[in-house]
Amino acid sequence: MNKGAIEELRNDTSCKHYNVSKKNCKGNEPPGLATFGCAFEGAYFALAPVSDAIHLVHGPMTCVGSTWEFRHVGTTYEGLDKTQMGFTTDIGEMDVIHGGEKKLARAIDYAVDKYHPKGVFVYETCMTALIGDDIDAVCAAAEKHWNIPIIPVHAPGFIGTKNFGERLGLEAAVDHLVGTQEPEYTTPYDINLIGEHNINGEMWLYTPILEEIGIRILSTFSGDGRIDKMRQAHRARLNVVVCAKSSEAICKLMEAKWGIPFISASFYGMREASDAIRRICAQFNDPQLTARAEEIIAREEARVRKALEPYKILLAGRKAVLNTGGNKSWAFAVALQDIGIEVVGVSIRKSNEEDKAKLRSILSPDAVLMEKPVVEQVPLIMNTKADLLLAGGRSLYTAVKKGIPFIEISQEKTGNYCSYSGLINLARDIVSSINNPMFKLIGSEAPWEKKVIELEQCLIKGA
Amino acid sequence: MKTNVIMKNKAVQVYPIKLSQPMGATLAVLGVKGSLALSHGAVGCSSLTKIFFTRHFCDPIAIRTTAVNEVTAIFDGGDGIVKEAIQNFLPRAKPEIIGLFSTGMTSAKGDDLKRIVSAIDYPIVYADTPDFVGGLESGWAKMAAAFIEQVTESPKSIRSDKVLLLPHVSLHPLEVEGVKDLLTGFGFEVYALPDLSESLDGHLGVNQASVCQGGIAMNDIRQLGSAGIVISIGASMLPVAEEFLKKSPHSVHINLPGIMGLQATDALIEQLMHLTGKEPDRRVKHWRKRHQDALIDSHFSIGRKRFILAGEPDRIVDMANCIAEAGGTISALVASTPSKLLERSVAQRTFVGDLEDVEGMIDDCDVLISNYHGERIAHRHGKVQVLRGFPILEQIGVQLKVDTLYDGGTHFLVEVANAIITDHAHRQYH
Numbered sequence: 001m002n003k004g005a006i007e008e009l010r011n012d013t014s015c016k017h018y019n020v021s022k023k024n025c026k027g028n029e030p031p032g033l034a035t036f037g038c039a040f041e042g043a044y045f046a047l048a049p050v051s052d053a054i055h056l057v058h059g060p061m062t063c064v065g066s067t068w069e070f071r072h073v074g075t076t077y078e079g080l081d082k083t084q085m086g087f088t089t090d091i092g093e094m095d096v097i098h099g100g101e102k103k104l105a106r107a108i109d110y111a112v113d114k115y116h117p118k119g120v121f122v123y124e125t126c127m128t129a130l131i132g133d134d135i136d137a138v139c140a141a142a143e144k145h146w147n148i149p150i151i152p153v154h155a156p157g158f159i160g161t162k163n164f165g166e167r168l169g170l171e172a173a174v175d176h177l178v179g180t181q182e183p184e185y186t187t188p189y190d191i192n193l194i195g196e197h198n199i200n201g202e203m204w205l206y207t208p209i210l211e212e213i214g215i216r217i218l219s220t221f222s223g224d225g226r227i228d229k230m231r232q233a234h235r236a237r238l239n240v241v242v243c244a245k246s247s248e249a250i251c252k253l254m255e256a257k258w259g260i261p262f263i264s265a266s267f268y269g270m271r272e273a274s275d276a277i278r279r280i281c282a283q284f285n286d287p288q289l290t291a292r293a294e295e296i297i298a299r300e301e302a303r304v305r306k307a308l309e310p311y312k313i314l315l316a317g318r319k320a321v322l323n324t325g326g327n328k329s330w331a332f333a334v335a336l337q338d339i340g341i342e343v344v345g346v347s348i349r350k351s352n353e354e355d356k357a358k359l360r361s362i363l364s365p366d367a368v369l370m371e372k373p374v375v376e377q378v379p380l381i382m383n384t385k386a387d388l389l390l391a392g393g394r395s396l397y398t399a400v401k402k403g404i405p406f407i408e409i410s411q412e413k414t415g416n417y418c419s420y421s422g423l424i425n426l427a428r429d430i431v432s433s434i435n436n437p438m439f440k441l442i443g444s445e446a447p448w449e450k451k452v453i454e455l456e457q458c459l460i461k462g463a
Numbered sequence: 464m465k466t467n468v469i470m471k472n473k474a475v476q477v478y479p480i481k482l483s484q485p486m487g488a489t490l491a492v493l494g495v496k497g498s499l500a501l502s503h504g505a506v507g508c509s510s511l512t513k514i515f516f517t518r519h520f521c522d523p524i525a526i527r528t529t530a531v532n533e534v535t536a537i538f539d540g541g542d543g544i545v546k547e548a549i550q551n552f553l554p555r556a557k558p559e560i561i562g563l564f565s566t567g568m569t570s571a572k573g574d575d576l577k578r579i580v581s582a583i584d585y586p587i588v589y590a591d592t593p594d595f596v597g598g599l600e601s602g603w604a605k606m607a608a609a610f611i612e613q614v615t616e617s618p619k620s621i622r623s624d625k626v627l628l629l630p631h632v633s634l635h636p637l638e639v640e641g642v643k644d645l646l647t648g649f650g651f652e653v654y655a656l657p658d659l660s661e662s663l664d665g666h667l668g669v670n671q672a673s674v675c676q677g678g679i680a681m682n683d684i685r686q687l688g689s690a691g692i693v694i695s696i697g698a699s700m701l702p703v704a705e706e707f708l709k710k711s712p713h714s715v716h717i718n719l720p721g722i723m724g725l726q727a728t729d730a731l732i733e734q735l736m737h738l739t740g741k742e743p744d745r746r747v748k749h750w751r752k753r754h755q756d757a758l759i760d761s762h763f764s765i766g767r768k769r770f771i772l773a774g775e776p777d778r779i780v781d782m783a784n785c786i787a788e789a790g791g792t793i794s795a796l797v798a799s800t801p802s803k804l805l806e807r808s809v810a811q812r813t814f815v816g817d818l819e820d821v822e823g824m825i826d827d828c829d830v831l832i833s834n835y836h837g838e839r840i841a842h843r844h845g846k847v848q849v850l851r852g853f854p855i856l857e858q859i860g861v862q863l864k865v866d867t868l869y870d871g872g873t874h875f876l877v878e879v880a881n882a883i884i885t886d887h888a889h890r891q892y893h
Contacts, residue, residue, distance in 0.1 A: 038507025
């Protein structure tokens with residue numbers, strides 16, 4: 001089958017991005033070059049932070065065997081933390097031949113009976129999509145029997161990229177859950193956080209600030225998430241999209257259905273965090289709220305500036321290359337500028353037109369926007385003599401083994417770089433990375449590679 | 464005596480420990496020098512596997528994917544996209560050999576790898592490894608067998624001083640190196656297939672993400688047929704040895720169920736002495752004495768404790784023997800997949816199951832030996848944990864660990880005993 005025909009069949013001309021970039025939202029991942037995750041991965045990681053629901057993967061072993069407990073998503077849930085549990089039907093040969101529906105039904109029954117979740121997300125995978133299991137019917141029957149939401153998530157891996165899967169996962173949650181329960185009470189300042197996974201508890205670096213200002217987080221999709229909270233999300237006054245562009249789709253759904261307006265906000269970097277808080281407050285049009293916000297912003301900024309002083313001296317004149325997805329690209333660029341680092345190159349592979357425009361507005365004109373970071377990244381670092389690469393885990397060992405100091409920015413990352421306090425963490429981690437003497441040693445010549453050996457310094461002089 | 468193996472036939476795996484065939488196949492490809500793994504499936508199969516092993520080994524993993532999407536899943540039998548994938552990556556990575564393997568979806572829809580490969584003018588070894596059958600051990604073994612079947616030439620003559628070593632998937636890279644060194648010490652020329660001892664052994668190399676920089680060379684695989692002796696370790700490698708004997712029917716095959724602990728190592732040494740008429744060198748002999756001393760020093764702690772071991776069958780049966788030698792009670796073995804070897808388990812109960820099964824009988828043990836996923840369970844129930852298996856995400860240096868033969872067994876007993884002693888101390892002082 002020729003490439004053109006494949007493209008033609010995959011295009012969705014009703015998609016708003018189609019007319020801009022002629023690309024479909026599913027992502028075009030060429031065979032042999034694709035490095036992204038799959039749609040299943042996106043959906044699973046988008047919803048897995050819901051800690052009182054069971055996440056049941058209806059598929060064979062690769063899907064869950066290589067994903068569960070790979071991300072530490074913070075939760076305040078006091079029961080058994082289901083974000084760190086793996087559930088799978090482990091489809092076998094017989095299920096492929098006879099269908100996996102009965103096994104799935106038994107799996108749901110077993111899991112609900114034993115672990116008493118508030119809901120179950122059932123993830124379709126390539127295999128179970130291909131053999132045509134009627135997951136919707138199984139879920140509907142189980143939902144009736146157990147009287148808790150049992151949500152089918154149709155994001156088999158082959159259908160698109162991780163971003164697309166994230167969108168499908170969140171859409172399934174909105175379709176199935178939102179508006180099915182009323183909150184105990186509401187406030188005029190209720191918001192939902194959309195696309196925030198609370199990796200390593202990142203969300204908790206800024207939610208206390210919002211709460212101090214007087215804004216209530218009604219629901220999250222889905223960091224530290226709960227089924228009931230998601231069901232009540234329709235009563236929020238505002239949806240705030242935190243970082244993931246793919247989650248804007250569900251905001252549009254919620255705007256159409258419940259009239260909830262939405263804004264995008266990033267909490268990476270001091271300027272962005274302050275800007276995000278201001279824009280959230282502006283939506284409520286309450287002078288008292290705004291005044292309180294300004295007070296707290298001033299306090300936080302002063303605190304961060306003071307904490308950053310010693311780092312700024314150490315980081316002056318340093319350059320960094322940034323390879324991360326979507327709107328994280330500019331968000332991190334701003335964060336780096338905040339600590340005095342010059343950003344000399346940014347990957348725009350996953351960025352949309354809006355992200356690119358924003359990048360151009362904040363970067364110096366010499367900065368390179370990389371279309372193909374796989375090939376451009378390392379030469380760029382060498383040419384610009386950049387001191388640092390910030391990228392996802394896939395590039396980690398390739399970079400450090402070349403002697404390039406590295407900061408991991410991904411959903412598996414170990415650092416916590418969000419908001420005001422996160423910026424201090426970022427500065428601290430960068431300083432320890434670029435000043436590590438190890439980088440000189442790993443590039444050093446072995447004794448048998450040296451042309452001239454200076455023995456003198458090792459001579460022990462007799463008395 | 465045959466152990467009764469209990470199959471936990473639940474409809475759902477909770478806290479699963481099983482891993483898939485494509486993941487095993489990936490690792491096997493990475494044991495061949497100049498190779499590149501090509502996963503025929505959706506992008507996730509390779510990207511997740513890549514992250515999984517990258518985090519486990521702290522090293523880049525050379526793997527690519529045919530990126531099957533919803534259109535090519537239906538309209539392309541694999542012929543188009545395998546070829547396209549190779550054309551696409553060739554400007555960036557020029558492997559000597561491509562290790563192509565299928566995943567659940569592409570196997571189920573019946574993509575014929577043999578036909579696909581025959582139409583492509585590039586060296587490719589292929590194996591059918593759907594993830595709805597078997598597990599990590601069988602995926603590794605199938606890929607290894609594929610290299611022998613498709614690359615190894617029938618020998619004109621065989622040499623009694625040349626050995627082919629077939630290690631099971633759970634042997635750490637440095638353990639494979641240890642066995643190779645032992646065999647070399649007996650005067651053999653040794654080749655391991657697959658051989659992770661110079662690829663995923665945690666060394667600083669160049670361009671490790673592009674193609675695999677270490678492992679057995681393709682030319683050596685071609686000439687493996689002349690190996691007069693084939694030593695397979697673990698039950699999972701029996702089919703690979705059989706494949707080899709088809710190529711070289713006059714070679715001698717020795718299968719060892721394991722190489723951990725005093726008795727298992729003795730058995731290997733006896734075989735080697737019988738084959739060569741030589742004795743092991745002084746260092747090996749001295750390590751045996753250290754191992755015996757470690758048995759004495761560790762028996763106070765290990766001998767008074769009960770253990771549950773979970774993981775790949777070849778590894779946990781072997782490990783259980785080693786612990787039992789120091790008097791440890793093996794309450795249960797929980798294997799990821801069925802295996803003939805489990806019938807030889809020394810455990811009081813032997814299961815094929817998951818970590819939920821482990822948690823269900825956690826009160827029967829003091830020490831849990833499992834992969835990283837068992838940590839939370841061990842902690843929740845106040846048990847001592849020793850990390851072994853795939854994946855281990857919160858420790859570094861897993862590939863450097865040596866638990867096998869006299870020297871490794873010594874270190875292993877010491878590590879387990881120290882974990883118990885440290886835990887005991889913590890309980891006293893806190």
